[in-house]
Amino acid sequence: MNGAPPPPSHMGGQRPPPPPPPGAAPGGPQQQHPQMHAQPGQRPPPPPPGSRPPVQNWQPAPAGPGAVQQQQQPGFAPPGPPVPHQYRPVPQQPQHPPQQHQQHQQMLPNQGMRPPVQARPQQLPPVQGPAHGMSPPQQQHAQQYPQQYHQQRPPYVPQQHQQQQQQMQPPTQGISSLTQNMGGMNMGQQPGMQSPPPGSHSHKQRTRRAYAPFNPEVGDAPSQGGPAGFPPVNNPQMPGFPGAGQQGYPSPAGPPITGPQTFVPGAQAPTPTPGLAAPYARSPGAAPLPAGTGQPMGQQPAPYEPQKPRIDPNQMPSPITVHTHDQENYGSAQPYSTAQRLNAPLACTEFTAVDDGNSNPRFMRMTMGNVPHTEELLKASHLPLGIIVQPLAELAPSEEPVKLIDFGEEGPIRCLRCKTYINPHMVFINGGKTFVCNMCRHENDVPDDYFCNLDMAGKRLDSEMRPELRNGTVEFVATKDFIARQPAPASFVFAIDVTWNAVQCGMVAYAAAAIKDALYSGSGLPAGVRVGIITYDRSAHFYSLSSSLDQAQMMVVPDIQDMFVPINEGFVVDPTEARHIIEPLLDALPTMFANNRTAEPVLGAVVQAAHEALRGRGGKLIAFQTALPTFGPGSLKQRDDAKLHNTDKERTLYEPQDAFYRDWAIKLVEDGISCSLYLFPSAYVDAATLSQLSTVTGGELYSYPAFEGGRDGRRLMADVRADVQRAYGGSAVLRIRTSDGLRVDEHYGNLYMRNHVDVELAGVTSDSAIGALLQYDGKLDEKQDAYFQAALLYTTSDGQRRIRVHNLAAPCTTLIGNMFRSSEVDTSLNLIAKMAMSEALTSPLKGIREKLTDRCVQILSAYRRNCASGSAPGQLILPEAYKLSPLYNLALLKSPAIRGGADVPIDQRIYHMCLMRQFSVRKTMDYFYPTIAPLHMLAEGEGVADEVTGVVALPKLVRASYSLLDPAGMYMLASGGSLMLWFGRQVSPSLLQAAVGVSALEQIDTKMHSVPEVPTELNQKIRAIAGGLVPTRAGYVNVQIVRQGMDQAEVQFASLLVEDRNNDNMTYVDFVCAIHRQIQVEARPKGPSEPKWSYH
Ligand SMILES: [Zn+2]
16 A cells, blocks of 8 residues: 655745635634534534444545535545445444543642741751751642651751741852862872873863862851751661761761861771772782772661761752853853864753864763773773764754765775774875774775875875865765665654544644644754654544645544555645645544544554555654553553552563564564654553554654643643654664774664664654663773764655764773763763663662662772872762762652652653653753752843844753742743743742732732743743743743642652752752762772672
8 A cells, every 4th residue: 555656845845825724713623524514613412322424534624614514525435445434433432431630639728928948057957957858848748648758757847047047048159169169179180180181171171170079068067966956867768878987977076177178087987098099000909999899778777867967058069060160161162173072061061063073072972081991990980981872963053064975876985894984083094095994993995086195294185175084973875785775755644542532631632733833833844754644543544635635535444453554645745735735634633523432542553554654665653642552453451550669570560561562663663664652641551562662663752641731732732843843864774883992782772773783763863862882892002092983874854865974082091080080970871871771671670779879889989999099088079070970860869760659650650761761961961950040030131032142141040959949039940841930939029020910929820831921021031031941943831830838739849859858869968978978888998809780
């Protein structure tokens, strides 16, 4: 049934005039059922049970203001095999009673004026303030849902002194003081550190230290055991930190605090290991590095009881400071040259890169800029060594597009031995007649037609003229050797579940609107993409969209056991040519199925149909599914069992319940078809099984639990637009090559692998990110760079076969200090999260959590052992480039993907696991640490877009802790692409009036999902900040309103504040204390022992 020749592309031409506006009735198009005549705005009465309209095929009429006419086309005979003519949209009773969307809508009692949250406790150990206990909304939640909190500490009891402290201290004070403190500490070079290479960023030499010691006691007065009246701090959620050393850390009777360099006394000062004081490379005698001797947390029964840690949370290393710093380095100064190699801008930094022989960091990032020359050195550091490749990443408008090179029939020059593509790091010798491969050192003859003389420096005279010898990233036209089947423009098939549930929750209306928006608004589809539409319930409905028709024709295949596509031509069409067909159809879908009482959407059959329709041409299935498929091919059982949650057996629910979807996903991959799956669960849908469709095919999973149009509709529209309009490549294969001595051990992401080297991606988008963990085959030559090349063979959306090649050269090092100095904690977190997700199928989550923390301890211990062994034993020393690793580790532990607690619905767990697998580095950072902008004290220029770049100037951001929120203030929180607008309980009426146009919190409509427009400057700035925090293709995002102490949504808000105690885990301060104790245990001299855990 396939094989219809693709219609000619008209993407560049004039679009046909838009059809007349849809019906005047608010609901848009009217009921299209041919058997009915409905009045505008009136829902037609359901036909009597049992009546089956003998519909053969029917078409939705263009929506009009009048009553809908019967639209039967007499004499239409579908092409192809005979189609059974049964369409029964109405009479059946639901197979399952329609599910009401259950939400916890219990409103919290208004607890009246709440004492102000203390910004920065001055007199008391902060651990006793709200930052270290449960945040107030969590206390409320805990009162409502005590079972989730039974093991947590007693709720925070506000004290009198806090009520007196009305004045909010600027939270930035502590951050800046930390910066100053840290800047003054141990700035000298440590053993093991190399000077920055010549030519590196001079500014960075000043600002990027090799490491900074972190002193937990800075800025805190000695305590006399803490004031009375506070509940004892006990039993944080992560139990079992080794009890050893408790009495010593941080001791109330410790030495007086004298300044930033004061050491925290340990229980017993561990003796530094003399052999390890020197850099690793200089102490070969100290071969058996005593790594990995710590106890994994959670194995010791003794509960961890922090003893009044007197750490000011504001002194903790902060992502805000780090990112602000990085932005200052790279934001406005001159562009970042990729030849610099070291210390690339962080993923969240806005920068402009110039490709000087290495790929833009947007395409390829390494977990460390310096590659250790041996496996032993890597193991000694415990750092992960890997790459994150985002092969089609979007470039900034200020950056040069990737150059396309056509080598004709011969194809691009490659190394004969290892097939590495020609790149700027290949060396030409022998007068230009030979080139030496940078990967395998093989000497290859230069083809005659590629010969060029060398200059005095041995460089080809034409090297500046040839992009493949000058740029780290280029694209080659693929020769026919790379073409397995004739490439064709990609086709996107939208499949919409139209069962009772789907219609009633508003999903059908929003999905149809989102598709229409994605096709015809913004930048539109990528060039050349064709479109097809399927709707389905217990049967599948196909639409002929041929532009020669007046309106879409619907064909129904009720026999889903024997699925076929009943339309030969006109199923996938050019959306521009067929706009007059597609738009009215999408407008009509919600009313066409308004009375559809069928349940059980047959997703399995739809996958089969999409496979048949797209076989031979490739493309993408974009499916919108609301329920567990319980009928037809691929029907699944309800298997969720609450008794398994939070137990070792929970992971049986992560595995697919049968092979159907995986098998079909593999068939999709073979035919170059990827799948984006949009789930709208109101009950268990078995995301673990269904997500195989997206994870195997390079697609993505989206989830909107208990979908509510008003709340989630905008997010859905933004997601669909981004999904459909971003750059797309089909039938892709990625291969990562490395220097001899290294190899890729494992690949992570949404992908499929038939062998160990070729990563098959049925579809690849600008957001697709693949992780690769590197392994050693031998020793690297420390005098040479280590090289990496990622080559992506793919078909562009308009049917061109291309090879995009990314290259990276990294210096080898023999010094562990250089590894730490060049580490990228963001990229490492992305890779570690991806690795953890792949382990979730085989290891209990509890074990994974312990391993993650253990890994963090091992890394920091290795740093201490090898790079800072001369420091005082009680002092916590964090490597500068890795100082955020405890915080990010904690954020990962708190993510719904792996956090403890029985209250994470299993589908949500799977969804978040999928996010980790598919996230790019930048998205990982947005996800793990929220951005919080204060809105109540905007300075001039803040909240205003730059006239040239359009970038909105943000106010000074606030760290993710409830204690830092001013109850008289307003804040915008951005996390993972969504926004929350938080109003403090004491926000003044005038401020409120200027912000949202009402004078009391009670008057705010919490159902609104955008910032209302009010003609004030503040309101304009707030809306600009919202757009600046979450820039989307669609230009809008959902804004959730949260009023302090009034809205249930505050529980969700508080759960995003990762520095607080929440999500089954401790505060940032407590966690760092716990890590520090572990490091102290590690530092004690022990006999040689094998690491308990390592990366390899
Ligand atoms: Zn080679």
